[in-house]
Amino acid sequence: MDKTYDPKAIEQRWYDDWEQRNLFAPASGSGPAYCIVIPPPNVTGTLHMGHAFQDTIMDVLTRYHRMRGDRTLWQPGTDHAGIATQMVVERQLNQEGKTRHDLGRDAFIDRVWEWKAESGGTITRQLRRMGASVDWSRECFTMDDRLSHAVREVFVRLHEDGLIYRGKRLVNWDPVLHTAVSDLEVLAEEEQGSLWHMRYPLADGSDSLVVATTRPETMLGDTAVAVHPDDERYRHLIGKTIRLPLTDREIPVIADDYVDPSFGSGCVKITPAHDFNDYAVGQRHDLPLINIFTEDAQINEEAPIAYQGLDRYEARKRIVADLEAQGLMERIEPHKLMVPRGDRTGAVIEPFLTDQWFVRAEPLAKPAIEAVEDGRIRFVPDNWKNTYYDWMRRIEDWCISRQIWWGHRIPAWYDEDGNIFVARSEEDAKQQARDKHGRDVPLRQDEDVLDTWFSSALWPFSTLGWPEQTPELKTFYPTNVLVTGFDIIFFWVARMIMFGMKFMDEVPFHEVYIHGLVRDADGQKMSKSKGNVLDPLDIIDGIDLESLVAKRTAGLMQPQKAASIEKATRRQFPNGIEPHGTDALRFTFCSLATTGRDVVFDMGRVDGYRNFCNKLWNAARYVLMNTEDQDCGVDGGEVTLGLAERWIISRLQATEQEVDQHIRSYRLDLASQALYEFIWNEYCDWYLELSKPVLQTADDALALRGTRRTLVRVLEAVLRLAHPFLPFITEEIWQRVAPLAGVQADSIMFQAYPVADESRRDTAAEADIAWVKSFILGVRRIRGEMDIPPNKALPVLLQQAGDDDRRRLSEHRLYVERLARLESITVLADGEEAPESAIALVGDMQVLVPMAGLIDKDAELRRLAKERDKARADLDRARKKLDNPSFTEKAPAEVVEQERKRVASFQSALQRLEAQYEKIERL
Template sequence: MVEQGRSTMPKAYDPKQAEQKWYEFWFKGGFFQAGKEGSEEKEPFSIVIPPPNVTGNLHIGHALNMTLQDILIRWKRMEGYDTLWMSGMDHAGIATQSKVEARLREEGISRHDLGREKFLEKVWEWKEHYAQIIREQWYKMGLSLDYSRERFTMDEGLSRAVRKVFVTLYEKGLIYRGQYIINWDPAARTALSDIEVIHKEVQGHLYHMNYPLKDGSGFIRVATTRPETMLGDTGVAVHPDDDRYKGLVGQSVVLPVVGREIPIVADEHVDPEFGSGAVKITPAHDPNDFEIGGRHDLPQVLVMDETGTMNENAGPYRGLDRFECREKIVKDLQDAGVLTEIEEHVHSVGHSERSGAVVEPYLSTQWFVAMKPLAKQAIRDTKSGEGVRFVPERFEKIYLHWIENVRDWCISRQLWWGHRIPAWYCADCGETIVRIEDPESCPRCGGGKLKQDEDVLDTWFSSGLWPFSTLGWPQKTNDLDRYYPTDVLVTGYDIIYFWVARMIFTALEFTGEKPFRDVLITGLVRDAEGRKMSKSLGNGVDPMEVIDQYGADAMRFMLSTGYTPGNDQRFRWERVEAARHFANKIWNASRFALMHLEETGAETLSLEAPLSTADRWILHRLNETVETVTESLNRYDFGEAGQALYRFIWDELCDWYIEFAKRPLYGEDEEAKRVTRSVLVYVLDQSLRLLHPFMPYITEEIWQHLPVDGESITVSQWPQKNPAFEATQAVQEMRVLIETIRAVRNIRAEMEISPKKQVELIIRADGSVLSAYRNNESAIRRLCGADRFQAGSDLARPDKATTAVVTGAEIFIPLEGLIDIGQTITRLQDELKKLDKEVERVEKKLANRGFVSKAPAHIVEEEKQKGAEYRQKRDKVKNRLKELQGQDR
């Protein structure tokens, strides 16, 4: 630590210099490590990081999520907990493989050219490269992660946990292999999880067709958005209570083009109110049709291959791309008189998040997890109030609805990068062997010709074990015993189903406990116009760019103070600029304080000393701020905590207390100087501690210059409310004084009275308000620029004076000789005309329906605010004119 009270702070704060210096200091000091010697008696507090994918750089959404986690960890560390923030990364199967394959394509080769082993070497190289980039970004953000425990979803320990879970669920009959409809990416040639499918509204068509009855007595009309799939139709379904079709159930229609006879079946899934009330059934290419087909034993005819090309079951369309086939079959159906109408139709179409290809519902042999049995305990816990607590609470209903309606999960992926499915097939007898350890021979026939399943597991399978696998499970480790279950998970609302629910399911199944106490849900960081950030829009924000321009503290404070639980926020550069101004404000206030400590140091704060009204007020307000910030953090309201700190530090400590402190600090009374210095240093120290979780770098930089004990603010004690600081009378007095000073300064600005000119101040008040003025006369004189001052209960309003009303008092400033009254009246009249025009302009604009309906909401709101401000200014000018013209008497 620097020599206390003896090191002069530079004139300006340099984020780059401070950030590098203090992060190295924290890292080398081991301040982020959990379970250090002496921590055994502390209560543990743990968070596991939502592991970022090793696919590239972190984005601004990561910055928000991680900043909030870091605030919690730094706060709890200062509260005296043994804190663990588990760091780590996710292998992100399809996302990472897609990136590496794209790079190989640039070199003119594919993964198949390399072979599985060589390709995986390339992926591991990619992983190491981007893992280091992510770590460097964590450093720049100031994250206090425990790097000594960093995990990766494919490291040895986690891979063993994955195998243990897979084998256990398989042996319980909860993992099985079968043919079902899944999301298929024809470009990447793999199954996809639901989260990897992006649904986009697409302008397409609804094709209406007449399927002729076999007996020639008529037809049934059906409709589809994908006419190429009709080649795989194996039935037509109607609702059993639909009177239009009761006589047709059990009969057959002839499938156009193909000529295949397919039955008419009755199924309650059919909506009789939609379209004709009859639907074509394509069990191999539609999930709902698959279910209906299964209930009626309809054949499953697959008409495409894995690339989206029509196969041998497509007859004359074999070899065509699925979309080429659509065009040709539409023409053929029109020529045959079967296609009766093509209707414009906007509908939601799934696209692969990675390849961009249109996702195909596709019948495929895959591995699945039976989810309903795993969901039972989570449902019971949630309904009984014993489950994971969601913040905000509204997300619990969303979570519960999903887990009550959960469907089996397709966990196999046709990739090379990932956890290989631990299943082997015997070439001699066809036995399927599922083991934790690689088998050497078939347990059924003893044969040695075993081939491991080529597929890998969905990324979410391994990340679903993250809260306990990272702590050593299935081994019984000290970390698992001490830090599990974890305390809180911070994550986005978009992965409640895909990650949060699965973590809860597997944790309850394999540890018997919920994985975390609370789930804090964050929203998205959108652009200034409220749009989702994306590469296509080019509106993304690189957090490293923000840090390079403004410093990590400014970015962190902007993100955290803009946060409200579960809601999206907009990124605006002006808010980052405001956060940097806040940092500079703290820096300058601290330099002022230290300037008065360089020679003398600071004495310990003593409440026995003669404290001024301002001293007692700032200590009281510190108490209230400690309480507000702590309570806000306890309910995860980072925005309210940050705003409370901003108001206290900027408005009250920097703008008001330091102004009041200048009189004693620059005066001749040594005792008053000593007391003021002790209060100033104490409040500054406590304020920096409160602010540290939000802005770690600048608070450490300043704190290291203060005459206080401790190795680092990172491990200093969190401020506590002190009952001895309660001073309601001082608060009331300061409210009066601050209102008065503001009122006088406003009058000076409105009347254009030079700051160098001294004014006469006459105040009419009584009781405690009058006492406040008399007790603080010297401060009022100095801060109002008043060489003459009167305060009393029976003072008359002087002639040619301007007036202000504050709580419990009237303020009069005589204007005779202070300004040219005639000239001021003329100026105010001109100003009134301008304000009248501005008010009229805004009102016309807001009365224009075209503007209000077409302009962005924030632009309309800005105009409304302008109108309110102009009207307020106009009212003030009118009042001043009345005073000057004598119309108020």
Template sequence: MSETKTQELAKSYDPSSIEAKWYPYWEKKGFFKAGTDKSKKSFSIQLPPPNVTGILHMGHAFNQSVMDSLVRFYRMDGYNTMWMPGTDHAGIATQIVVERRLEGQGKSRRDMPREEFIKEVWDWQKLSGGTILKQMRKLGDSLDWDRLYFTMNEDLSKTVIDCFVELYNKGLIYRGRRLVNWDPKLQSSVSDLEVESEESDGHLWEIRYPAVDGGEGVVVATTRPETLFGDQAVAVNPEDERYKHLVGKMLRLPLTDREIPVIADPYVDKEFGSGCVKITPAHDFNDFEVGKRHNLEQLNILTKTAHLNDNVPEKYRGLDRYEARKQAVADLEAQGLLVGIKPHKHMVPRVPRTGEIVEPMLSDQWFLAMSEPAPEGCRFPGKSLADLGLEAVDDNLVNIFPEQWRKVYKDWLSNIQDWCLSRQLWWGHQIPAWYDENSKVYVAHDEAEAQAMAGEGVKLTRDEDVLDTWFSSGLVPFSTLRGDQTSLDLFLPSSVLVTGYDILFFWVARMIMLTRFFTGKVPFKDVYLHGLVRDAEGQKMSKSEGNTIDPIDLIDGVDLDHLIEKSVVGLRRPEKAPQVINKLKKHYPNGITEIGADGLRFTMAAYATLGRNINFDVKRADGYRNFCNKLWNASRFVLMNVEGKDCGLEKDAELIYSVPDLWIRSEFERTVKEVRQGFTDYRLDNAANAIYSFIWNQYCDWYLELAKVQLNSGNPAVERATRRTLVTILEGVLRLTHPIMPFITEELWQKVSLVAGVRKEDEETSVMVQAYPKYEPEAIDDEADKQIEELKAVIAAVRNLRSEMLLQPSKRVPLAISSRSGEARARIEKSTAYLQALCRLEEVIFTEDLESVRPAGSAAPVAVVDDFSLMLIIKVDVAAEKTRIGKEIAKLEAEIQKANVKLANEKFVSRAPAAVIEQERQRLAANQALLKSNQEQLAKLPSE
């Protein structure tokens, strides 16, 4: 007999106290540490390293909920698990933050030595770098914190230098003068992947370029008239008959004393504009390629801050690019060369972090060759980095989920450009290259090695540039395991990379290429690409739009005033504040109630459909907070009914399992199968939905109610079996749910496990290191399933009858049942006690003929379910019922008439939003259905 008595479970679920209690316990006990048993299978994940100066945002909350759920599942399932934590130095983002702090103090990076600025960054990193790590703990992330890395740590930095030097020595890294994206605010090159193009309202300026020989010349159209000072030619399509006679002729370049030729190139679309295109090789990527084909000079006309330089006429020197545009347009108009100005929508490239419009700029940079075959001595001689990336996916060494991203990945690699590695920043891995006074370069592991290469006494100067952050990030699959052979053997490749599709090229592809090049292995076996988290209306979350949600606010709750304050402070455009405030008041009139980490995690899991963007709705999170309450209250009920009582745990205990006991065990096993499949397929939405459905719909709504009947059966063996089923299924449910909702399941399991006999009172352990439930098909009882489904159908029909007859929940009435099948009647007779309890019946009468037990004047309807006919025995006041139904019919007819008039109004239909019209149509259909139901009910009433 089990007489274990645990500390009583609190009446209400309080997520904050539970979460504060269990995470320190797990960490102290070392439950997060990676397993290294070589006899076991391994499961590992590399955490996409968040910015060291960042805070947890909704994207982090989503992918970390997914990752932690997977890690906890495989840990419980007996795998060596390793979840590698780390943070990224985030060169651009961090430098921007620190520069803004300095500006607030009246300082500038450019007014201090590099070493002093770097010290400022490290100080800021120490101050703020741990913020996101604390927040990750709050979310419940079970990372192996002993392995925490920072991409600027000494060990990882050494790997970065070693890899750069090796790639240079293999001829794959080179320095060259190329056109790059240039951010004038950062005064640095930026990657194509760091530039977002947005549609903007602009203008198309039509400018005449006169012919040198006195002819009219040509008219070109441009969105950037200020760049004409760098023009080297005007191009036409070689097939364009209008201009064939001009090819080779010279034109006068407006506002200058230069002459430029007319050239023919197939790049020109003869159908667009005038069919003539100005070619500015130093300030346009397409023009750069045209210029190379025609050996045109590359004339740079901009400084690093996007002001016009000395290569333009003196009048324009020193002007900001946009001031120069205004001046040039005014001067063109004054000289009669401005033919026209037209409104024009076009794509403008910006760097999101600075908001700056980028300029194509000629610059000396370091590049990594992506399509150059590797030389002999490499692991894959004759294959380029792009080849290694393509081969990994083509040969299924790396599987990408969802499938459609494979094509996107392959298309990008098939058309890849060399990677510009250098950034003109101070924060980051400084490029290991030194120059002598003749500009000869020496790439080495350190200055001493470079000096030895240059010779004693040769003065060397180190390259000031740093490496693109994504270069060091691309090495983390092996740089974080370097020097630990056991970990390299067990955890490279890792099992899965969980990340957003937006960094498929930034990070995923580069890790595949670089890890294969340096180790011969792929970095991970699977790539799970999830969508982006957007607001409830499907808009991208952005501080500048004021529609971001702080996950910590969801976990802890926040009042409306605090929510408004946080949202308005970050606005890039303060004039949007009223609009943002109104939106917040609309969506969160009472602020955000405390969801708790478990509620947020379950919400994220339920949203985790492969590849789709997530329109996050706080109302849905509220629903999963209620789900936590449901699980808590169910556990309280179970513990109150089993603690200190005989749960039949002894071997010789007499147990008589009822049909509901057998059924709930069957349902549990099916749920285990579905949930395990969800984890295996990276379909956490399926796993979460299966858990939710079982706990709420089957265990709580049905089994607990049926169990109440059995606990009062008077049969000790039945009651004992019921208590055992209640507690063992609940204990299994808590293990099943733990990976997604770790805190509440730990709190409940610690109590339930004692009563279930799973652990002893003095045993300190955790649900997170228990075995995950295995699917046991032999426990499925098909006959019990059929009987319960039949019983549920009958109960639902009786409840519907009560609703139709407007019976108060407290009113108990008799139920009459007739059956065409003696076998069916025998089954339902055994369930009489369940029917009486769950349908609030006074008694159940079995009869061959329902009409024989109908009271005189009764208009009670009859429901038919399979072999059963059901009727509540109740006398109805026919006159009163007719009056009531008549009033309801009149009301519905008026509503239907009103809706028909509105939908027939062409002005309403043409002007109202589609959602409003659809809502009106749905309301009309619902009222029509209700009208039909009431008319049928009225027809069944007898004549008076």
């Protein structure tokens, strides 16, 4: 093995080997089936920290079940991302001075497919870098012919069952994209606006009402003013009419419980065509729907001519001015409100009345709710089922049509009379029209495409071949677990359950593992605007400071914002990001994978787990140097297992049981912690050290063989235990260790996952090693506290040694003498006095190190006094800085916090030095 662990030298090589040999395909045999479908990333996307975290979890589960002998399939694929992909290609056309309309629909779709072939595989290449062991031979794309066929089939069947219809309803409308968008594509953020209080006169001239609104331009579409039925102030006005200002219309005063009497004046303008809540009020009171906007959010011909053609915000200004001129503007107040904006365009989203296709959701929701209630589907953590219930029990019909070109075109055709023919193909539609009219009639297909979430809702069964009854569908449906974030429980999880129950008469998965959001070290959500986004590949490969700054400030138009992000980047990563490798990043994610809670990502953890990988690498080198070309006892023959061997084998059983239990319960954080503790502390720090006295001095061939066999067998088992978490380094080391352990196979990923053997637990050996460790650590602590050189052999006295202490000393003297570097060990008789000594406790026994001749007491006190004085001076300076209001009030918060940490550090150091001074002084 190379002396230095270099992930670049092994990771890509091993992944290419695995993929070329198609090792990620499900194994044949009679083992139970295990399947995960990947949440399909957008084909336009690049790997971000959320993807990397989520995919690490899925890969750990996949590799674990593959090693358990399950027929394991991790189904990959990407989503066509209708709006996002169309925008990418349209931007390319704009740079050429063209629009999609210049090309026409068919040519534009061809252009999108060209882009997909050339640039659409970025994220799948990045998934490979993360070690994702998906079956690439089964990779799907939501626009593939096979999946498109499934989409059409589902649409037609739902329509035949009366669960899909076309109707005019309010939708979220992006006036830049000219399409309906889903709630997930709407970002609502608090912004500063105004609240306009407008006076509406009664038609009989007797009085007027004041209504408050954040959108005065929509008044042109008002069809009522509502008051609460129990509001004494306005009860006498219910049923009267109001002359709507700036128009020639009269509108009624109505009573509705929706009105909050305490807000504003207690009177609410009702605009059913431009507000979702108002739409519901309008339906209850049979109010007319007056749409005053065009697709561009300009005022249309339904409004008075004076405002027609104006942009909505220009219309707002003119309407406010006209109301003020007529004395009808009561007042204008500053007001904070939530403003919905399109996530792609940043444009303010309008509730817009338009003809769209809808899925009738309530009949589909009922069996989907029951599947969770009766336990056929389990949420992990369990509390997320309440979020699911809350949405499903209030579910509304789902708008599934989008006014773009890229996507699954709606399989509906129209004749000249507007009759609709939903069919699996144009020929089927023509036949329906022929049956209706008794002759051939011209048809045109609906221009709209389906919401991307529609095809994604089929993902667990469409990727396995449905509507064909394929062997894969029979074997792997229902899938076992869905790993996803909480933010798409509504948009994807619920819809997959509804469609799975409808078309497969079975749940799509048995468990839903909900993971948290990846946040930065300060707990902030990662976003480009904050400049705190980390690219997983930068952590894997490393990146220099200038390139990192350029990435973080790319696309920021405001110079001040860019300068702020650059400054923060230089402070956070003054040397850029060093290479860490995939395994270190994966293990970091696993260590943070508590169920359901957000993940606070700290680069310090990745540094630590890079060191962990290096520790494992060096441990393997030690084992190989002491076992290669040696008799390791794996081919039979007698061996003697000493205390250290019996102990590490026993501890391995406990670790195997613990790791397996935690993986099964989706506690990868606890599983990785157990692995880390065993590999770093027990195997590397203790067992390898305990093996040295035997390897270096023993002349007993059976003991040597027993130690060598244990070294390689425990390491081989540990590599299998860690493989799902650290796939690359474990494969590389295992290929060298496995033959020494008597194992012959192509890859570690097909070796059995370790199963604990309770019969190999040895509590007596564990107790004896605990005594040995306590003895050695006690002597080492004395060395550190007294500043005694580590290579100086020490005499040790034992006081109050019991029978077990004497037995253990007799049996395990070699370990404590060698590892504690002792000159002699003397057991004092009861009542025998000891010289002035430093003391460590091992149970009730005292380990004494006589100080005479070991240190120069006066010189040591002078050294400690000097260090103590320096620590006091450092502490005083830091405290004065914090006591200065001009510093604490003006310095950045992170700088002040850093200074507080310095104070705490100086205090701790001073306390240690004072305690040590007092201890030496007493000698």
